[in-house]
Amino acid sequence: MIKNIFFFFALFSFSCSSDDIIRSEKTAFYRVYKDIMKSKTANVNTEAIIEKKVYDKKWLSKFNQPIILLSSLDSKNSATLVALGNYQNKLTWVSSDGVSVSFSNGVLIATRGYAQDLMESQHNDLETLFTSNIKKRSKSYRYLNGQNQYRELNFSCSFTAKKNVSSRFLNLVLKTTKFTENCKAGDTRHTNEYYVLPKTNIVLKSKQWISPANGSIKIYNYYAFQNNLF
Amino acid sequence: MLRFLFRSSLNIVTLYFLININLCHARGDEIYETPLMLNTYGMPGSIDTPSAEAFPEGQFSISSAIFGGTIRNNLSFQITNGATVSFRYSRIPSAAGDYDGYFWDRSFDFHYLLNKQTKNFPSLAIGLRDFIGTGLYTGEYFVATKNITEKLKFSGGLGWGRLSGTNNQTNIFGLGNERIGFSAGFGGTIHSNHFFSGTNSPFFSLSYKVSPRLEVITEMSSDDYNLEILTPKGFKRKSDVNFAFKYEIAQGFSIMGKLMHGDSIGLSGTLALNPRNTPYKSGIEPAPMPLLENAALMETQSFMNSDIFVRSEELLKLDGITLVEINIDNKFADVEILDRNYLNVAQMIGRVSRILSKTVPLSVKFFRINLVDYQSGYSVSKIIIERESLRKFELMLDGPARLWENVRVENSSAGINSSFALSNSRLTWSFYPDLDMLLFDAHSPINGSIGWEAILAYRIRNSTTINSSIKQPIITGLDDIKPGPKPGLPNVRSDFMYYYRDISTRPYISSLTIDQYYKPFKNIYGQINFGYLEMMYAGIRAETIWKDIQKPYGIGLDLTRVNKRNTFGDFSMLSESYSTIIGTLYYDLSSDWSFQLDAGRYLAGDYGSTFSLSRTFNNGWEIGAFATLTDVKFSTFGEGSFDKGITITVPLSWFTGKKTQAYAKTVVRPITGDGGARLYLDKHKYLYNNIAKYDQKSFNDNWKRVYR
Numbered sequence: 001m002i003k004n005i006f007f008f009f010a011l012f013s014f015s016c017s018s019d020d021i022i023r024s025e026k027t028a029f030y031r032v033y034k035d036i037m038k039s040k041t042a043n044v045n046t047e048a049i050i051e052k053k054v055y056d057k058k059w060l061s062k063f064n065q066p067i068i069l070l071s072s073l074d075s076k077n078s079a080t081l082v083a084l085g086n087y088q089n090k091l092t093w094v095s096s097d098g099v100s101v102s103f104s105n106g107v108l109i110a111t112r113g114y115a116q117d118l119m120e121s122q123h124n125d126l127e128t129l130f131t132s133n134i135k136k137r138s139k140s141y142r143y144l145n146g147q148n149q150y151r152e153l154n155f156s157c158s159f160t161a162k163k164n165v166s167s168r169f170l171n172l173v174l175k176t177t178k179f180t181e182n183c184k185a186g187d188t189r190h191t192n193e194y195y196v197l198p199k200t201n202i203v204l205k206s207k208q209w210i211s212p213a214n215g216s217i218k219i220y221n222y223y224a225f226q227n228n229l230f
Numbered sequence: 231m232l233r234f235l236f237r238s239s240l241n242i243v244t245l246y247f248l249i250n251i252n253l254c255h256a257r258g259d260e261i262y263e264t265p266l267m268l269n270t271y272g273m274p275g276s277i278d279t280p281s282a283e284a285f286p287e288g289q290f291s292i293s294s295a296i297f298g299g300t301i302r303n304n305l306s307f308q309i310t311n312g313a314t315v316s317f318r319y320s321r322i323p324s325a326a327g328d329y330d331g332y333f334w335d336r337s338f339d340f341h342y343l344l345n346k347q348t349k350n351f352p353s354l355a356i357g358l359r360d361f362i363g364t365g366l367y368t369g370e371y372f373v374a375t376k377n378i379t380e381k382l383k384f385s386g387g388l389g390w391g392r393l394s395g396t397n398n399q400t401n402i403f404g405l406g407n408e409r410i411g412f413s414a415g416f417g418g419t420i421h422s423n424h425f426f427s428g429t430n431s432p433f434f435s436l437s438y439k440v441s442p443r444l445e446v447i448t449e450m451s452s453d454d455y456n457l458e459i460l461t462p463k464g465f466k467r468k469s470d471v472n473f474a475f476k477y478e479i480a481q482g483f484s485i486m487g488k489l490m491h492g493d494s495i496g497l498s499g500t501l502a503l504n505p506r507n508t509p510y511k512s513g514i515e516p517a518p519m520p521l522l523e524n525a526a527l528m529e530t531q532s533f534m535n536s537d538i539f540v541r542s543e544e545l546l547k548l549d550g551i552t553l554v555e556i557n558i559d560n561k562f563a564d565v566e567i568l569d570r571n572y573l574n575v576a577q578m579i580g581r582v583s584r585i586l587s588k589t590v591p592l593s594v595k596f597f598r599i600n601l602v603d604y605q606s607g608y609s610v611s612k613i614i615i616e617r618e619s620l621r622k623f624e625l626m627l628d629g630p631a632r633l634w635e636n637v638r639v640e641n642s643s644a645g646i647n648s649s650f651a652l653s654n655s656r657l658t659w660s661f662y663p664d665l666d667m668l669l670f671d672a673h674s675p676i677n678g679s680i681g682w683e684a685i686l687a688y689r690i691r692n693s694t695t696i697n698s699s700i701k702q703p704i705i706t707g708l709d710d711i712k713p714g715p716k717p718g719l720p721n722v723r724s725d726f727m728y729y730y731r732d733i734s735t736r737p738y739i740s741s742l743t744i745d746q747y748y749k750p751f752k753n754i755y756g757q758i759n760f761g762y763l764e765m766m767y768a769g770i771r772a773e774t775i776w777k778d779i780q781k782p783y784g785i786g787l788d789l790t791r792v793n794k795r796n797t798f799g800d801f802s803m804l805s806e807s808y809s810t811i812i813g814t815l816y817y818d819l820s821s822d823w824s825f826q827l828d829a830g831r832y833l834a835g836d837y838g839s840t841f842s843l844s845r846t847f848n849n850g851w852e853i854g855a856f857a858t859l860t861d862v863k864f865s866t867f868g869e870g871s872f873d874k875g876i877t878i879t880v881p882l883s884w885f886t887g888k889k890t891q892a893y894a895k896t897v898v899r900p901i902t903g904d905g906g907a908r909l910y911l912d913k914h915k916y917l918y919n920n921i922a923k924y925d926q927k928s929f930n931d932n933w934k935r936v937y938r
């Protein structure tokens with residue numbers, strides 16, 4: 001039996017085709033086994049930055065278009081994204097390896113390429129979220145299940161603000177207002193943090209939750225520093 | 231494409247993959263797989279006895295149990311929230327066993343959960359065990375289950391038939407204490423007179439969940455194992471009590487160790503997966519092209535190639551979509567595209583529309599996208615999308631639903647366009663390993679061959695292709711199949727073993743056909759296949775399909791006139807000729823079910839119909855069953871009584887999370903007979919599915935992915 005299986009896979013390794021599609025199917029088929037061997041299924045497309053990078057104004061000056069930086073909570077994985085989409089104040093940022101995130105007033109409203117993507121969301125008070133004294137808010141997040149139907153999470157959130165929080169961005173230390181949002185939908189909970197330039201809607205840095213499978217990411221809105229405001 | 235590879239290693243892949251998923255992902259809110267719930271019959275239960283529970287809807291389980299000379303291999307499926315079915319192939323020790331002291335027996339079970347347990351009342355279920363065919367395991371039961379505490383669960387029930395072997399009591403329905411006998415005939419048929427007749431016996435079980443992954447169970451079983459204890463190949467039944475532990479090694483994969491009736495130690499393994507539980511959630515394809523405001527769009531277009539076709543083609547190619555034609559006509563962009571990558575057509579259309587939004591002039595307000603089928607060359611459907619709606623609803627709640635209100639799906643025009651080439655090269659070739667499996671032969675229950683297959687295709691025109699497949703088994707056990715052809719009917723299929731015997735390890739022509747496609751009207755599709763159609767037949771076949779793209783149904787007519795091929799798989803022919811005339815109704819129900827009804831004249835000249843029913847998942851998975859009843863008597867058909875089987879379709883994209891249309895379709899057919907026989911053709915030679923995947927229902931069902 002083992003001999004037959006070995007023979008089968010030996011034959012498989014010699015399989016070939018003149019058709020690109022069939023070759024890509026073979027590669028995909030291989031990858032299933034490869035992932036099993038590596039114990040790795042969800043390949044979230046963020047660039048791993050091995051060396052410790054210094055994110056300062058010098059580093060930022062290398063970019064001639066608006067960028068943001070996404071980072072995992074442990075800062076081990078990060079990626080720079082450029083703005084490629086805009087419509088009615090909703091900005092979509094795209095990484096070189098195919099992840100996109102969309103924001104409205106600095107709040108994450110959609111992701112693509114993250115396996116369990118935030119497909120749609122609804123926030124009723126985004127325009128005034130950081131400028132009015134909101135204590136409670138609700139929001140809806142939608143994901144796709146395995147049959148391409150919605151799985152919806154309706155969050156009830158408390159929203160608190162703490163003024164004059166010193167935060168470090170690039171090589172600057174700025175006074176910001178830190179907004180903390182604690183949200184709950186059934187057993188699903190998350191906490192978002194927004195560091196906002198006082199009396200504005202400009203979110204300089206944030207920790208925002210995507211989905212149950214992906215958890216949260218950190219977002220550094222470096223484009224705010226690219227126009228020499230600071 | 232890679233169906234044989236995929237099919238052959240499906241079990242291994244799923245097994246390890248599920249283990250792998252568990253290592254990488256936390257279990258979601260919803261429970262999709264409950265492998266600890268399976269008993270040795272592959273049904274909800276304790277060890278041998280049933281319980282009043284049900285698996286999560288859609289759960290598909292493969293399990294195997296071994297103890298005391300008995301082997302049970304089970305394929306189970308949770309059809310609805312309450313209904314569970316299981317198909318089983320068992321080795322049963324018996325002094326009368328027809329194969330080396332054993333019976334190899336197929337059986338089929340049905341279990342229905344009547345209600346779920348509440349705070350005060352237990353759940354109740356009814357079940358029929360082995361109710362089709364010879365009935366070696368036949369039995370019926372009522373069972374109740376209640377959690378005493380969160381971890382401690384008690385089940386108790388009454389069993390009839392085999393489940394009333396010991397501790398039997400007077401029939402509670404007053405149906406008499408003698409079990410009504412029945413003649414199994416040639417197997418494969420339902421007999422119901424004996425249901426719940428004869429004495430009944432109680433059975434009980436108690437299970438304790440030590441941890442979320444470990445459960446210990448004891449049960450008092452009323453099965454007397456009267457066949458198994460009378461042969462030295464079985465075991466001694468020393469008590470009514472069984473003990474077991476069940477351990478979930480990984481999500482969807484569990485084992486059960488058991489001591490059966492105080493004598494035999496056994497082991498079971500269960501692999502459960504749920505097609506609803508896609509491991510890669512919404513997929514890991516790269517993000518689609520973002521949409522831009524007009525000012526940014528004009529600036530972007532100023533940097534692009536001035537030729538609209540070239541710039542659109544380049545961007546579409548990045549998404550794996552081929553642009554074959556584009557015409558700008560005032561407010562409309564008419565586009566012909568070819569997609570061989572996306573299983574999900576709505577996602578594909580979303581990406582095409584996004585790219586067109588970026589590449590065509592702002593004066594274009596609507597995209598009319600014609601979808602061309604690669605195999606046949608005809609356009610199947612035309613999607614008309616309003617450009618502004620696509621952008622306006624992109625990041626809105628209910629965006630896809632709002633966009634759908636501004637989308638039209640129409641039948642594409644008649645004819646096959648020859649003004650463009652469907653592929654860069656007329657000649658395509660592939661070389662693969664090939665696996666051919668034969669199950670359920672008592673002399674060799676799992677048999678098969680491993681070899682290679684070479685596929686060569688030459689496209690003469692967009693509508694005309696020569697397709698060929700040459701195979702050679704290298705390691706084979708199929709050249710020594712013991713049972714011979716069945717008597718009573720022309721041997722149109724049951725003499726298949728002669729082909730395997732004579733081909734042995736020689737190369738042979740599996741198929742060599744010239745395929746001509748046509749589309750005379752906008753909703754009539756057709757093909758003619760001429761040549762060596764399959765291993766056993768050569769001749770001519772014509773298939774015509776009527777399908778309105780806006781309707782969820784279609785009608786087909788399939789005519790063949792064929793001659794038997796020589797058993798060596800070469801070019802020579804035998805003098806036996808046959809014909810079939812089969813009409814088909816296809817219907818894709820609004821729920822997750824589809825059915826197909828075929829009726830007409832089958833290969834052996836018999837008249838009848840085939841009913842096929844499939845549970846479809848909106849991700850490419852399909853699990854179904856079919857049965858063919860013709861005017862051939864069950865006694866003439868022989869063992870199995872009539873042709874029937876189970877079909878399982880598994881998409882590769884479910885395992886990879888990336889775009890691919892590759893899938894494997896496996897047909898588990900317990901018995902091969904001559905009644906109700908048809909040609910075995912390559913799946914691409916059936917037109918309906920290639921058309922229906924582009925119909926309005928297909929788009930609507932998947933539309934929530936349009937912005938993915």
